[in-house]
Amino acid sequence: MKPLLVRLAGLAASVIVVLWGAATLAFLAFRVIPGDPVSVMLGPQAQVSDAVKDGIRAELGLDRPALEQYLSYLGQLAQGNLGESYQLRMPVTEVIGRQLGSTLQLTALALVLAVVLALVLALFVRGRVGRGIVAGAELVVLSSPVFWIGLLLLSVFAFGLGWFPVSGTRNPATIVLPAVTLALPVAALLGQVLRDGIEAAERQPFATTVRARGAGQVRLTAHHTLRHGAAGALTLTAYLVGSLLGGAVLVETVFARPGLGRVTLAAITDRDLPVITGIILFSAMVFVVVNVVVELLHPVLDPRQRRASRIAVGELRR
Amino acid sequence: MPTSLARRILPVTAFVAASALLLSACAGTADEGAADGGGGEVVWAIEGANLAAGHMDPQTSQLDVSGMVQRVVLDSLVFQESDGSFSPWLAKDWQVSDDSTTYTFELRDDVTFHDGEPFDAEAVKANFDRIVDPETASAQAASMLGADFYEGTTAIDEYTVEVKFTQPYSPFLQAASTANLGFYSPKVLEESGEQLKAGGPGVNVGTGPFELTEYTPDQELVYNRNPDYAWGPDGAEAASFETLRVEILPEASVRAGVVESGEADLASNIPPNLAVDLPDTLTVDSVEYPGLPYSLYLNEKYGVFADEKVRQAFARGIDVDAAVEEIYFGQFPRAWSILGATTPDYDASLEDSWPFDQDAASTLLDEAGWTERDSDGIRMKDGERLSVRWIAWTPQPDDKAALGNAIQSDLAEIGFEVKREVLEPGAYNEQYNPKTFDLTDWGFSGVDGDLLRSHLHTDGFQNASQVSDPEIDALLEEGIATSDADARADVYKQLQQWNAEYTAIVPLYSPSLITAYNDTVSGLEYDLYGRPLFYEVTVG
Numbered sequence: 001m002k003p004l005l006v007r008l009a010g011l012a013a014s015v016i017v018v019l020w021g022a023a024t025l026a027f028l029a030f031r032v033i034p035g036d037p038v039s040v041m042l043g044p045q046a047q048v049s050d051a052v053k054d055g056i057r058a059e060l061g062l063d064r065p066a067l068e069q070y071l072s073y074l075g076q077l078a079q080g081n082l083g084e085s086y087q088l089r090m091p092v093t094e095v096i097g098r099q100l101g102s103t104l105q106l107t108a109l110a111l112v113l114a115v116v117l118a119l120v121l122a123l124f125v126r127g128r129v130g131r132g133i134v135a136g137a138e139l140v141v142l143s144s145p146v147f148w149i150g151l152l153l154l155s156v157f158a159f160g161l162g163w164f165p166v167s168g169t170r171n172p173a174t175i176v177l178p179a180v181t182l183a184l185p186v187a188a189l190l191g192q193v194l195r196d197g198i199e200a201a202e203r204q205p206f207a208t209t210v211r212a213r214g215a216g217q218v219r220l221t222a223h224h225t226l227r228h229g230a231a232g233a234l235t236l237t238a239y240l241v242g243s244l245l246g247g248a249v250l251v252e253t254v255f256a257r258p259g260l261g262r263v264t265l266a267a268i269t270d271r272d273l274p275v276i277t278g279i280i281l282f283s284a285m286v287f288v289v290v291n292v293v294v295e296l297l298h299p300v301l302d303p304r305q306r307r308a309s310r311i312a313v314g315e316l317r318r
Numbered sequence: 319m320p321t322s323l324a325r326r327i328l329p330v331t332a333f334v335a336a337s338a339l340l341l342s343a344c345a346g347t348a349d350e351g352a353a354d355g356g357g358g359e360v361v362w363a364i365e366g367a368n369l370a371a372g373h374m375d376p377q378t379s380q381l382d383v384s385g386m387v388q389r390v391v392l393d394s395l396v397f398q399e400s401d402g403s404f405s406p407w408l409a410k411d412w413q414v415s416d417d418s419t420t421y422t423f424e425l426r427d428d429v430t431f432h433d434g435e436p437f438d439a440e441a442v443k444a445n446f447d448r449i450v451d452p453e454t455a456s457a458q459a460a461s462m463l464g465a466d467f468y469e470g471t472t473a474i475d476e477y478t479v480e481v482k483f484t485q486p487y488s489p490f491l492q493a494a495s496t497a498n499l500g501f502y503s504p505k506v507l508e509e510s511g512e513q514l515k516a517g518g519p520g521v522n523v524g525t526g527p528f529e530l531t532e533y534t535p536d537q538e539l540v541y542n543r544n545p546d547y548a549w550g551p552d553g554a555e556a557a558s559f560e561t562l563r564v565e566i567l568p569e570a571s572v573r574a575g576v577v578e579s580g581e582a583d584l585a586s587n588i589p590p591n592l593a594v595d596l597p598d599t600l601t602v603d604s605v606e607y608p609g610l611p612y613s614l615y616l617n618e619k620y621g622v623f624a625d626e627k628v629r630q631a632f633a634r635g636i637d638v639d640a641a642v643e644e645i646y647f648g649q650f651p652r653a654w655s656i657l658g659a660t661t662p663d664y665d666a667s668l669e670d671s672w673p674f675d676q677d678a679a680s681t682l683l684d685e686a687g688w689t690e691r692d693s694d695g696i697r698m699k700d701g702e703r704l705s706v707r708w709i710a711w712t713p714q715p716d717d718k719a720a721l722g723n724a725i726q727s728d729l730a731e732i733g734f735e736v737k738r739e740v741l742e743p744g745a746y747n748e749q750y751n752p753k754t755f756d757l758t759d760w761g762f763s764g765v766d767g768d769l770l771r772s773h774l775h776t777d778g779f780q781n782a783s784q785v786s787d788p789e790i791d792a793l794l795e796e797g798i799a800t801s802d803a804d805a806r807a808d809v810y811k812q813l814q815q816w817n818a819e820y821t822a823i824v825p826l827y828s829p830s831l832i833t834a835y836n837d838t839v840s841g842l843e844y845d846l847y848g849r850p851l852f853y854e855v856t857v858g
Contacts, residue, residue, distance in 0.1 A: 034742075034748050035742075035743060036751075039751075042455070047458055047461035047465075047772070047779060048455060048456075048460075056455060085372075088372045089372075099535065099536070151571060151572075154572060154575060158581075159576075165581060166567070166572060166575070256565065256572065258535055258536035263370075263536075266368075270371050
């Protein structure tokens with residue numbers, strides 16, 4: 001029991017350190033970039049007098065010394081108060097909250113599609129020619145900009161065939177094309193790693209033993225080599241969650257979906273520090289959680305790690 | 319015997335495929351439902367990427383898009399007709415005092431806001447007072463309301479209101495006709511004024527023909543018909559269709575795609591390169607923005623542009639016709655004056671008055687003393703290179719970058735170097751505010767010639783050229799103080815002719831707001847800015 005508690009405490013401490021670091025970096029970046037934040041916030045060609053600008057500066061506390069600003073900023077965060085958006089005059093939690101749902105839907109569906117696609121290809125496509133074709137296709141998808149894939153899918157399936165609507169909230173089918181766009185590159189990367197792992201495992205002596213016992217190709221893959229391939233792919237999935245959130249910015253713009261990506265972009269161009277901080281903290285949180293889950297999943301997938309886990313937590317061994 | 323993983327995965331795959339099919343099936347039925355839905359629906363695709371960043375309120379926002387969409391919610395005191403004249407709207411009648419300092423409006427007595435509040439003199443006062451309140455930090459409406467010249471609004475009786483200025487302010491009627499000076503329900507101003515920038519149903523509440531009923535930031539705005547509407551401009555009454563659905567599609571090719579495929583009835587903000595490729599089945603309307611064309615502002619207080627001959631040589635050395643024709647596919651006209659051709663008081667006599675002429679430009683530079691050349695072929699004078707620094711604001715669209723390149727290469731041919739720096743907003747302001755640059759660029763839309771005051775008056779807030787000339791200041795002040803239309807026209811013509819010679823501003827082209835629509839809609843009209851008006855639109 002005790003080691004578990006120690007481990008949990010360590011985990012909590014590392015989460016706090018990560019969040020503090022992220023918040024500090026956000027604050028520093030905001031101060032280091034050149035220019036008067038108030039002028040940028042007001043946008044180009046704003047016809048606002050200096051008195052009004054000073055009023056805004058005082059209201060946001062930007063006229064106080066940097067250290068004082070930093071401390072009150074940390075103090076607020078420590079109380080769980082993310083503050084109010086400069087641009088929207090709305091609590092940050094609400095700004096993020098109202099857009100979070102659609103990003104979660106999009107990324108979750110994309111992740112599921114990507115994993116399914118990668119697994120299907122790894123399991124059912126075999127033989128030199130088949131794998132060669134798939135590897136070629138993966139390379140093409142990986143090298144194409146997400147933006148372009150999206151426009152291509154749109155012009156074929158939305159404008160050309162008319163199977164899917166482009167945007168709007170009325171129709172749940174609007175999520176299909178963006179999710180596929182986001183899923184394709186992820187599936188390609190996952191597929192590559194998965195197939196590499198499987199092929200490497202197939203060359204090992206135990207594969208010959210399994211075959212000698214009379215197991216078919218599917219059984220060999222499903223019960224034995226897939227696990228080897230999956231270990232690497234799992235680590236990658238954690239990383240991909242991050243890139244999915246990032247990729248959402250482009251996909252959300254092409255497909256005109258609301259979401260965190262669009263909020264982030266707007267917050268950065270408009271110098272909306274509270275919103276930027278909120279999003280950075282949220283992403284840091286997502287990364288920490290995903291990494292913990294992946295760490296916990298590894299021993300399930302790889303029995304060798306169940307013994308090893310007492311010695312070194314989460315270190316991948318092959 | 320355990321089933322193989324493949325077999326276990328198979329049902330999952332099948333389920334995913336089936337759900338996808340089901341979803342696409344739903345798609346079909348939903349579309350059919352919309353097509354024959356009672357009352358009709360107009361789907362309008364716009365660029366709109368900025369709306370969700372606190373620009374839902376035209377009273378505070380300086381962006382065109384804000385007034386473009388919220389026009390259906392916000393009515394104004396007067397309506398500006400396409401010929402520039404004014405007709406009654408929420409004001410039945412109005413008087414302007416002889417010295418143009420006092421405007422008295424007689425209001426309609428039958429107007430109500432969407433939340434049931436009556437529209438009266440107090441409502442006008444509440445809105446104008448909010449706009450000028452420093453706490454509102456209005457980025458355009460406050461200056462349209464005269465800024466420092468605004469003295470106050472008084473309710474004379476229930477339906478008579480008086481707006482006073484500390485000095486003659488003749489652009490006010492035009493300002494009063496825009497959505498920026500439109501009216502929100504006083505109840506909203508009191509209870510949820512803070513939320514207006516973020517916007518939403520129950521917040522952006524006006525008297526217009528449509529009511530904002532749904533808002534999904536970065537995706538869509540849904541406006542429903544106001545059945546009680548009976549006070550539109552030129553006798554317009556309640557709309558003939560039920561729903562106006564505004565889709566926010568930041569990607570231009572997607573906007574063109576949805577109007578082409580019929581998913582949207584109309585699409586605005588279509589760039590010229592896509593407009594030329596639209597099929598003939600669509601009607602494409604291109605309305606030139608009035609105001610100051612997209613121009614270059616030559617800073618005469620910083621470097622080589624102090625010399626008028628150098629400024630003139632700069633303007634004559636650019637092949638504006640070729641560059642604009644090439645980059646904008648012949649969709650945007652090149653500009654000859656600091657007021658666009660669709661602006662009232664435009665001086666057409668300036669057309670072709672300063673054509674591209676490399677020889678003339680070279681002669682001017684020779685006369686100015688820039689006769690030597692360095693090893694790169696750039697002109698020199700007293701050991702100094704003839705080089706200017708252009709600061710440009712990011713994000714920088716491809717067309718502006720292409721135009722910049724064309725200008726650079728044209729001028730390099732006559733030994734004039736142009737360095738172009740594309741700067742992130744903060745970095746731009748660091749150079750812009752102390753005016754440590756040679757030139758910068760923008761266009762400024764507006765219907766009244768008074769917009770030149772902010773660009774050319776010694777105290778103008780966007781006087782990037784740093785012009786400071788008592789005669790010009792006097793002309794600009796005369797323009798704002800004169801209510802006689804002919805006298806004003808004369809003032810603005812003098813200013814345009816002055817710039818054609820003096821070359822503080824080099825106008826390049828007048829952009830247009832391009833809107834394409836299907837034959838599903840008819841009766842579409844535009845305001846002077848080219849923004850669609852839906853008062854007379856019918857569907858089907």
